[in-house]
Amino acid sequence: MDDSYPELNEQTRHWLALARTPALGSRRINRLLKLFGSPAAILAEAANGTVQLELPATTLACLKNPPWAEVEEDLKWLEQPEHHLISCVDPHFPELLNQIQDPPVLLYVHGAVELLSSPQLAIVGSRNPTASGSATARQFARYLGALGITITSGMAAGIDGAAHLGALDAAAATIAVTGTGLDRIYPSCHRDLAHRIAETGALVSEFPPGTPARRGHFPRRNRIIAGLALGTLVVEAARGSGSLITAREAVEQNREVFAIPGSIHNPLARGCHQLIRQGAKLVETAQDIIEELAPLLALSPQPAAPAEALPTQVHWDPDYQRLLASLDYHPLPKDCLIERSGLTAGEVSSMLLLLELEGYVSSTPGKGFCLTPRYDRNSVN
Numbered sequence: 001m002d003d004s005y006p007e008l009n010e011q012t013r014h015w016l017a018l019a020r021t022p023a024l025g026s027r028r029i030n031r032l033l034k035l036f037g038s039p040a041a042i043l044a045e046a047a048n049g050t051v052q053l054e055l056p057a058t059t060l061a062c063l064k065n066p067p068w069a070e071v072e073e074d075l076k077w078l079e080q081p082e083h084h085l086i087s088c089v090d091p092h093f094p095e096l097l098n099q100i101q102d103p104p105v106l107l108y109v110h111g112a113v114e115l116l117s118s119p120q121l122a123i124v125g126s127r128n129p130t131a132s133g134s135a136t137a138r139q140f141a142r143y144l145g146a147l148g149i150t151i152t153s154g155m156a157a158g159i160d161g162a163a164h165l166g167a168l169d170a171a172a173a174t175i176a177v178t179g180t181g182l183d184r185i186y187p188s189c190h191r192d193l194a195h196r197i198a199e200t201g202a203l204v205s206e207f208p209p210g211t212p213a214r215r216g217h218f219p220r221r222n223r224i225i226a227g228l229a230l231g232t233l234v235v236e237a238a239r240g241s242g243s244l245i246t247a248r249e250a251v252e253q254n255r256e257v258f259a260i261p262g263s264i265h266n267p268l269a270r271g272c273h274q275l276i277r278q279g280a281k282l283v284e285t286a287q288d289i290i291e292e293l294a295p296l297l298a299l300s301p302q303p304a305a306p307a308e309a310l311p312t313q314v315h316w317d318p319d320y321q322r323l324l325a326s327l328d329y330h331p332l333p334k335d336c337l338i339e340r341s342g343l344t345a346g347e348v349s350s351m352l353l354l355l356e357l358e359g360y361v362s363s364t365p366g367k368g369f370c371l372t373p374r375y376d377r378n379s380v381n
Helices: 006-019 025-036 039-048 057-064 068-078 113-117 131-146 159-169 188-200 217-228 242-252 267-277 286-297 318-326 334-341 345-357
Strands: 083-087 106-111 120-125 150-153 174-177 202-205 231-235 256-260 361-364 368-371
Touching (some): 006 039, 006 068, 006 083, 006 106, 025 039, 039 057, 068 083, 083 113, 106 113, 106 188, 113 202, 120 131, 120 159, 120 217, 120 242, 131 150, 131 231, 131 286, 131 361, 131 368, 150 159, 150 217, 159 174, 159 188, 174 188, 174 217, 188 202, 202 217, 217 242, 231 242, 231 267, 231 286, 242 256, 242 267, 256 267, 256 286, 318 334, 318 345, 334 368, 345 361
Parallel strands (some): 120 150, 174 202, 231 256
Antiparallel strands (some): 083 106, 106 202, 361 368
16 A cells, blocks of 8 residues: 555545444445445444444444454555455456446455456366366366466365466466455465465455455355356356356356266266256367357457377277276276276276376275376277
């Protein structure tokens, strides 16, 4: 913040006071802004008591006596490099997000503010995906990010993290919308990922610094993910998955929804199949997404994303062919593979190890082994 503009600093304090008021929330703040025009006017009306604000007693008491000590802590956070606060009336506030039914009033940003208005695709999915699902999300993000599309997700474990990594692989922009304050990393295993995103992309939250992870925060985070993006791609989601909330928000916001189908035996494909039945576009390649978004992105039609470099034909000995024929793109336990292939346990273990080292098979703890996208039954024998 710039002390040479004290009136701007005072406006910032008023915005932060509203954000720190308990049980106020974006809906009520937006309604009050329509009535009174500015945070300063809202606080003045609360202090004067000239207008009945129809708010809970605790909320009204806090507006009359704002938590200035907490506001000062927020101002200290804003003084750090690349820390920003964007209000809904700020020119940097993304127009797409302003169009949703319940837009956030404030966004806390760590990183490149201008990315919030860049063309974005949200990629979301299971927190416990198959190895194939993670690889697919990363490949799509890498390819689409390289075309100049900002990849937006929620930095959750699983598909979200894979999507961010795919964008970073391509040195592309990526935005992580969090369900906590930006001084807290959730899940903690993504601490390094968060730092990488902040260096070249942006971390975004509507929650003040110090806000911990709470169950109710994540649906609110999901509406922002969908609201920032032109479309949402779902990669592996069980029925009832939080990713389906993001997809529903995208539909309600009149944005595109894409879903990658999977095996009928894979529970993590059922949410995607449900979306497809409801009208989401079935996606097999990145080209399927580009065809829909190209008019909005001013992109020329692109060739399909290239697969990883593979020999045109790989010759496996008969035992490997039997094992590969027994595997599928969803995890199978080793006992099942032994039974299907007719090979011994020792043979299956050693062959799986080699196939995993060469990238044709992935292991999923507690679930078994599956083929990766690198293995194509049509080109490998």
